[in-house]
Amino acid sequence: MGVKSIFIKTFGCVQNVADSERIKAYYWNGGWTEAEDWRCCQLIVINTCVVRESAENRVYGFINEINKYKKTSGKEIKVVLTGCLVNTKSRQRITGVDQVIQTDKISLKLKPLRGAGAALVPISNGCNNHCSYCIVPKARGQERSRKMEEIMEEVCEAIRNGFKEIVLIGQNVNSYGADLDNSESLVSMGKKRVKSMFPKLLEKVAKLPIEKISFVSSNPWDFSDELIEVISRYKNINRLIHLPLQSGDDDILKRMNRGYTAKEYVELTRRITKKIDGAKFSTDIIVGFPGEDEEAFLNTAKVCEQVGFEVAYLNKYSPRRGTVSAKLYRDDVPQAEKRRRWRILDNLINKKVTGKSEHR
Ligand code: SAH
Ligand code: SF4
Numbered sequence: 001m002g003v004k005s006i007f008i009k010t011f012g013c014v015q016n017v018a019d020s021e022r023i024k025a026y027y028w029n030g031g032w033t034e035a036e037d038w039r040c041c042q043l044i045v046i047n048t049c050v051v052r053e054s055a056e057n058r059v060y061g062f063i064n065e066i067n068k069y070k071k072t073s074g075k076e077i078k079v080v081l082t083g084c085l086v087n088t089k090s091r092q093r094i095t096g097v098d099q100v101i102q103t104d105k106i107s108l109k110l111k112p113l114r115g116a117g118a119a120l121v122p123i124s125n126g127c128n129n130h131c132s133y134c135i136v137p138k139a140r141g142q143e144r145s146r147k148m149e150e151i152m153e154e155v156c157e158a159i160r161n162g163f164k165e166i167v168l169i170g171q172n173v174n175s176y177g178a179d180l181d182n183s184e185s186l187v188s189m190g191k192k193r194v195k196s197m198f199p200k201l202l203e204k205v206a207k208l209p210i211e212k213i214s215f216v217s218s219n220p221w222d223f224s225d226e227l228i229e230v231i232s233r234y235k236n237i238n239r240l241i242h243l244p245l246q247s248g249d250d251d252i253l254k255r256m257n258r259g260y261t262a263k264e265y266v267e268l269t270r271r272i273t274k275k276i277d278g279a280k281f282s283t284d285i286i287v288g289f290p291g292e293d294e295e296a297f298l299n300t301a302k303v304c305e306q307v308g309f310e311v312a313y314l315n316k317y318s319p320r321r322g323t324v325s326a327k328l329y330r331d332d333v334p335q336a337e338k339r340r341r342w343r344i345l346d347n348l349i350n351k352k353v354t355g356k357s358e359h360r
């Protein structure tokens, strides 16, 4: 029998990239090699994302292409489906799949086959927040934190393997440890005041010989003073802090169930920049959330100007079946308007075009 070859296609965020590195390790250990082209392999693993309709459509597009190719070529290619789609209703729409793997069955104990650059180290999986637009808690379940020793072991292994940069990843990294036995935990600020061991974990990692440590994503309501303090004390913690804003309008933030006001968000960034030399911010924003009128949008643009983000990941609102916002609100901002708002913020933040006349 010839060499067994596999192709892993990864959609979505760093969480999926990290999972794919473990899936790859699993098959490598079983004697598989990687195919350059999926048409030449015996097995395709599709690691899916459903965060927006466009992401989901890319998955369907790929699967259709595979099914068509299998039909015309007569080749036998097995298809394994994993990732965020497998736990949603969308799963029923897919045909031609031989095996389904739940994301939480992907063992974190496997030593990942990492790509170049930074080592991605998962610290938790799932999310306990209820942002009204978001399918991730449904797709990935409740937040489950990894044991600190296990995380530290993985970080040390990455260092031994020559990695200079570590990214701690989770849907809400700064609520890390709320579900663990956390007698030594610190209490986070914000209205929700969840207990978190994240400052402690971050400090332990920062003490190791690593050039740069980043973390994604952290949420404004869990960004405690203890966390700010730890970042300020360790120069190897990335000064570019990812802090998703989503909207700068209080009514929209409320409908999104984000748990902070625009003012509280801006004040938090001020508190951070005051304590941390050289702190800068990147963010995620959704444009065209239901009910976002021109005034609400301009409030978002205003916060962007006040904070002066380095970079923003801009997303057009996409109603997701099973989420609260899809149930409660009509998707009432036309596509063309979503695109216009997207472009304005892209120019303002990512291209640094001041163009104030455009949105005033
Ligand atoms: N846990 C992270 C990332 C969540 S998904 C966080 O809280 O920031 C990544 C981004 O996708 C989100 O920050 C949000 O901007 C965007 N997003 C999530 N659901 C969306 C939806 N239904 N429509 C448009 N964008 C969405
Ligand atoms: Fe989704 Fe909110 Fe959780 Fe992020 S914090 S994954 S946006 S529910």
Ligand code: F3S
Binding pocket: 011, 012, 013, 014, 015, 016, 048, 049, 050, 051, 083, 084, 136, 139, 140
């Ligand atoms: Fe990530 Fe997409 Fe899942 S953004 S957590 S892969 S739905």
